[in-house]
Amino acid sequence: MVILKEMLLLFRHTGTTVIQVTATDADDPMFGNNAKLIYSILQGEPYFSVEPKTGIIVTSWPDMDREAREIYLVVVQVKDMLGLNGGYSATTTVTISLMDVNDNGPTFQQNLYTFAISESAPVGTTVGRIMADDSDVGLNAKMNYSLEDLEESSTFTIQTDPDTQEGIVILAQTLDYESKRRFVIAAEAFNENIDTRFLSEYEFHDRTTLKITVTNVDEPPIFSETSYSWKVLESAQIGTQVGTIYARDTDTANNPIRYSISKSSDTRQMFRIDASNGTVYVANRLDRETTAWYNLTIIAREIRDEQLSSSVSLLITVLDVNDNVPTLSQDYQPYVCEDTQAGELIELISATDADDPVDGHHFYFSMIPDKHINPNFTIRDNQDNTASILARRSTFTRHDHTHYHLPVVIRDSGSPIMSSTTTLTIRVCACQPTGHCPSEGVEAQALSLDISMQILLGLSVCLITLSVLSTLMLAVRKYKTLQQEKMATQELETEEFSEKILSFTVPESSQTVPLRHPRRRERKLCREEVTTSIRMSLRHSHLIGPEDGVFQQFIIDRLAEADEDPYVPPFDSLHTYAFEGTGSITGSLSSLESVTFDPCLSQTRDAGPHLLRLSPWLGATDDEILF
Incomplete structure (x- = not known):
């Protein structure tokens, strides 16, 4: 086989x-x-x-x-x-x-391909597919496509589908129905591998025609620029025109446009726009130091169809104007040592300014122009935005001055020139050998010592006050206890008792006046009038004698005060009253015949001779003492 x-x-x-x-x-x-x-x-x-x-x-x-x-x-x-x-x-x-050989070229089955695409289609949209046949197989059947019309081929492009060998027509640029509504393009297909042993170069390709129609779409307005960038001075007055934005309706209807500023982009309403022509104006005071730029969104909307709208970004930069005064860059706390020598550096100062000039800051430091030159300190401008404070003399003492005031004038280089004056307080300090001022200087130490003494003194006064109050409270409590015991004893005694009276006869009068028992009070004096009477009596005591009515009233007031005051010693004690008269070496006691009107009781009372109560423990029960 x-x-x-x-x-x-x-x-x-x-x-x-x-x-x-x-x-x-x-x-x-x-x-x-x-x-x-x-x-x-x-x-x-x-x-x-x-x-x-x-x-x-x-x-x-x-x-x-x-x-x-x-x-x-x-x-x-x-x-x-x-x-x-x-x-x-x-x-x-x-x-x-x-086995196949490339002996066949591609052939289009259609001489004309027609497609339609919307003018709003995005770039990259597939317009359609075309196909050329090739009887060969494998590599011999692979083909490519091209668009031959150079003027219009830039709007579209074509690619080969590797699986189906189709030509895919793709949109390469945006379309505009109003500018061009139809495209006619020649498309060609050709073999990728060419074998001239079997076919000539002209036999390896075929051509067809593409007709592409653009359909109309009602489009939103289009701005003249993709974004806007403007500048405005921060000193611009309200109503100043910043610029104009332009948008148009590209449709054939050419609908009118209304402009507006998005509220989310201008929350403080610093600008406004004319709704009809797109002109932007300043609506509020600008301050570059607060906000240096504004990013606004401008909206253009068709009046006849508000759904059709578009937006654009507007960047407004606020330009600087020299409207801020220069100030010291920090809160300086300069001090001068007692042994400082003339020309010695006290403090190096610098300045700052909220403005932002194009050429940068340049500050000038000086003292206040005055006919008198500061004898203690001077300011030297270092021409580098700093200044040195120097001592003009030697040996500063705390006994003469604890601190000095030095005004510093700072000017900027803007237009117009802005300036400010700051007064520095220079303290005199007993410095350490290293030149350091301990504990913020001598003034701070003295202040701390004064505060400490005040605190100690306050604590001492509080302790003494508490001690006195405690003693008084104990005495009052003891007095109340004795008073309660005495009241209990008196209730047991017979209502009728005899009064032992010791009498004392004054040469001018032999009248005897009995002492009043505390339960037999006839009237109640006003506390204010008693106090006033006491003061008047004491004030004129050196001018009156025992016969005067003032003396008698003085005795009556003392007796009434003792009867009314619950905190004076109890009634069964001896009350003595002395009045130093004028013209007498030994003084005199006397009862004066007078009648005194009591406004609190609306009645008169005889201010005759005054009696002193004598406590039973003194051996006088019903006696009276007249003086």
């Missing part, structure tokens, strides 16, 4: 070797013709033939086309004994497949 295998052949002309088939015979090739073989074709003509002695199969048809027939079955017979009668034979089948 002869085994043959399938082969792929590449051929074009007749006589091309396809394959060689070989058969074997077991007979002895050296004896007769038993082993001599002859090959012939039983099936496969006229496309193929076989050489009788070698078994080589060759092509015998000049125009074999894979696209017409790809597979052929060739039956080959072999006989021994040179094919004579009586010999043996065998057959085999050879399957021959024609």
Whole structure:
């Protein structure tokens, strides 16, 4: 049995070797013709033939086309004994497949492709697909597409789908129905691999026409610029025009536009816009130091269809104006040591300014112009936005001054020039050897010592006050206890008791006046009038004698005060009253006959001789003492 295998052949002309088939015979090739073989074709003509002695199969048809027939079955017979009668034979089948060559070019089935696309379609949108046929297969069937109209091909582009070999037409630029509504473009398909042995260059491509129609869409307004950037001085008055924004409706209707500023972008309403023409004005006072720039959103909306709107960004930069005075950069606390020498540096100061000039800040430091020169300190401008405060003399003492005041004038270089004056307080300090002022100087130490003494003194006064109050409270409590015990004892005594009266006769009068018992009070004096009377009596005591009515009233007031005051010693005690008269070495006591009106009781009372009560424990029960 002869085994043959399938082969792929590449051929074009007749006589091309396809394959060689070989058969074997077991007979002895050296004896007769038993082993001599002859090959012939039983099936496969006229496309193929076989050489009788070698078994080589060759092509015998000049125009074999894979696209017409790809597979052929060739039956080959072999006989021994040179094919004579009586010999043996065998057959085999050879399957021959024609391998493809690039002998066909792409061909469009349509001469015209029409597409439609909206003018609002974004870039990258697929417009449509075109397809060219190629009878070849594999690499020979791969093709590319191109658009040949150079003027309009920039609006569209075409790509090849690697799976389907289709041409995909893609939008490359935005469309505008109002400017161009139709595109006519030539498309070409061509093979990627070209073999000039089979086709010429002109046979490897084909062309067709693309007609693309743009459909109209009602579009929102379009601004003349993609963004706006303006500048305005911070000193601009309200109503100053900053600039104008322009937008238009690109549709054929050309609807009117209304402008507005987005409230979210201008919360403080620093600017306003004319709704009809898009002019922007200053609406509030500007301050660059507060806000240096504004990012606004301007909205343009069609009046007839408010749904159609668009927006644009507006950046307004506020330009600086020299409207802030320079100030010291920090709160300086300078001090001068007692042993400071003339020309020695006291403090190095600098300044700051809220403005932002284009050329940068430059400050000038000086003292207040005056006809008198400061004898203690001077200011030296270092021309680098700093200044040095120097001592003009030596040896400062705290006994003379604890601090000095030095006004400093600072000017900027803006237009107009702005200036400010700051007064520095320079303290005199007993510095350490290193020149350091401990604990913020001597003034702070003295102040701390004064505060400490005040605190100690206050605490001492509080302690003394508490002690006195405690003692008084104990005395009052003890007095109340004794008073309660005495009242209990008096209730047990008989209502009728005798009064022992000690009498004392004054030369001018021999009248005896009994002492009043505390339960027999006839009237109640006003506290205010008693106090006033006491003061008047004391004030004039050196001018009156025992006969005067003032003296008598003085005695009456003392007696009434003792009777009414619950905190004086109890009634059973001896009350003595002395009055130092004028013109007497030993003084005098006297009762004066007078009548005194008591406004609190609306009645009169005899202010005769006054009696002193004598407590029972003194041995006088019903006696009276007259003086």
